[in-house]
Amino acid sequence: MSEYxxxxxxxxCRRCKNDTNHQILLKHTVDDEIPEYNFYMTEDYMIxxxxxxxxxxxxxxxxxxxxxxxxxxxxxxxDHEDIQVFPPxxxxxxxxxxxxxxxxxxPPLLATLYKQVVANVELKYYLLAAAGLRMIIxxxxxxxxxxKGYIIDDSTGKRATDENGNEIKSSNLNGRINGLSxxxxxxxxQTTILHIIRGLGNQTxxxxxxxKQGIILDALEIVEQTFYNIYELKKFDSLRDKYxxxx
Numbered sequence: 001m002s003e004y005x006x007x008x009x010x011x012x013c014r015r016c017k018n019d020t021n022h023q024i025l026l027k028h029t030v031d032d033e034i035p036e037y038n039f040y041m042t043e044d045y046m047i048x049x050x051x052x053x054x055x056x057x058x059x060x061x062x063x064x065x066x067x068x069x070x071x072x073x074x075x076x077x078x079d080h081e082d083i084q085v086f087p088p089x090x091x092x093x094x095x096x097x098x099x100x101x102x103x104x105x106x107p108p109l110l111a112t113l114y115k116q117v118v119a120n121v122e123l124k125y126y127l128l129a130a131a132g133l134r135m136i137i138x139x140x141x142x143x144x145x146x147x148k149g150y151i152i153d154d155s156t157g158k159r160a161t162d163e164n165g166n167e168i169k170s171s172n173l174n175g176r177i178n179g180l181s182x183x184x185x186x187x188x189x190q191t192t193i194l195h196i197i198r199g200l201g202n203q204t205x206x207x208x209x210x211x212k213q214g215i216i217l218d219a220l221e222i223v224e225q226t227f228y229n230i231y232e233l234k235k236f237d238s239l240r241d242k243y244x245x246x247x
Contacts, residue, residue, distance in 0.1 A: 004023070004024035004025070004026070004027050004046075005023065005024060006021060006022070006023050006024070006051070007021070007022045007023070007024055007046065007048055007059065009081070009083065010022075011048070011057075011059055011083065011085050012057075012085050012088070012089040013050040013052070013053065013055055013057065014055060014057065014087050014119060014122070014123065015050065015053045015055040015119075016050060016052055016053050016055070017097065020050050020051065020052050020053075021050075021051045021052075022048035022049060022050055022051060022057075022059070023048065023049050023051055024046050024047070024048055025046075025047045025048060025049050025056070026046065026047040027044060027045070027046045027047075028044075028045045028046075029042065029043070029044050029045075030042070030043045030045070038065070039064065039065060040064060040065065041062070041063070041064040042062070042063045042064070043060065043061070043062050043063075044059075044060070044061045045058075045059075045060055046058070046059045046060070046061070047059075057085055057086060057087065058085070058086040059083065059084070059085050059086075060083070060084045060086075061081075061082065061083050061084075062082040063082070067079065067080040067081070067082065068080070087119075087123060090122075090123055090124065097122060098118050098121050098122055098220075100114070100115070100118050101224050101227070101228075103227055103228075103231060103232055104232065105231040105232055106227055106231050106232075107139075107143050107231075109139055109143075110136060110139050110140065110143065110227070113132055113135055113136050113139055114136065114223075114227070116132055117129050117132035117133055117136065117220065117223075118220070120132060121216060121217070121220065124213070126210050126211050126212070126213060126216050127210050127211075129216050129220075130200050130211050130216060130219070133197050133200070133216075133219050133220065133223055134173075134197065134198060134200070136223055137173065137177065137194055137197060137198060137223075138173060138176075140180075140226070140230065141173070141176040141177070141179070141180065144180070144183070144185060144230070146176050146179040146180055146183060146185075147171060147176070147179070148169045148170055148171040148175050148176060148179055149169065149170070149175040149176055149177065149178035149179025149180070149181070149182050150167050150168065150169060150170075150175065150178045150179075150182065151168055151169075151170045151174055151175050151178065152178075173198055174195070174198065177191050177194045177195055177198060178191055180194070185230060186226070186229065186230070190226065190229065193222050194222075194226065196219075197219045197222065197223065200215065200219060
C-alpha cells in the first residue's frame with residue numbers, strides 16, 4: 001500500500017470496466033479560503049492505481065461548503081460529491097470490449113501503442129485511435145531500422161524518378177512504408193494497405209476529421225495481421241533453424 005493509502009470511494013477503471021477500489025500513488029492538494037465569506041475550497045489531484053488490474057488513472061476531487069447542507073425535510077445532513085476520473089467512464093450504458101490479440105515477440109513500445117489504441121477504440125475515441133495506428137506504423141519502421149524507401153508518382157502510379165532516371169528515395173513515412181517492401185519484410189500488396197492507414201492517420205491529425213468505427217476496426221485488424229507477419233512468424237524461423245541443424 002502506498003503512503004497515501006486507499007481512495008475513500010470506488011471509482012471507474014477503464015480496464016475492469018467497473019467501479020473498483022484504487023490506491024493513491026501521488027496526491028497534490030490545492031486549498032483556498034475567504035474568511036469574511038466563510039468560504040473555502042479544496043481540490044485534490046491524485047494519480048491512482050486500480051487495486052485489481054493495476055491500471056493507472058487520474059482522479060480529481062473538489063469540495064466547498066455549498067456541497068454540504070442540512071435538509072429540514074429529511075432531517076439529515078446532505079453531502080454532495082464532485083469526483084472526476086480520467087479517462088472518464090463512457091457516456092453510453094453499453095460498454096464495448098475489444099478482444100486483444102496476444103503476441104509473444106512484439107517489441108514493448110509497439111505493445112504499449114497497441115494497448116492504447118485498443119483502449120481508445122473501447123472508449124470510442126476514434127480520432128486518437130487513428131493517430132495511434134499511424135504511430136504504430138512509424139514504430140514498426142523504427143524498430144526494423146527502415147530509414148527510407150521509394151515513393152510513387154501519383155500521375156503515373158509508378159516509382160518516382162529524377163531527371164536522370166534514378167529512383168527518388170524519401171525518409172518520410174510514405175517512403176519508409178515502401179522501404180518495408182524493398183527490404184522484403186512485407187509484400188507490395190501489404191504495404192499498400194499500410195498506406196491506407198497512413199492516409200487515415202494523416203486525415204485525422206491534419207484535418208481533425210473523426211473516422212467511422214468500422215474503418216478504425218478494419219485498420220486495427222490490418223495492423224494486427226502486420227504484427228503477426230513481421231514478429232510472430234519469427235517462431236517459425238527458429239523452428240526451421242532448429243531442424244536445419246539436425247539434418
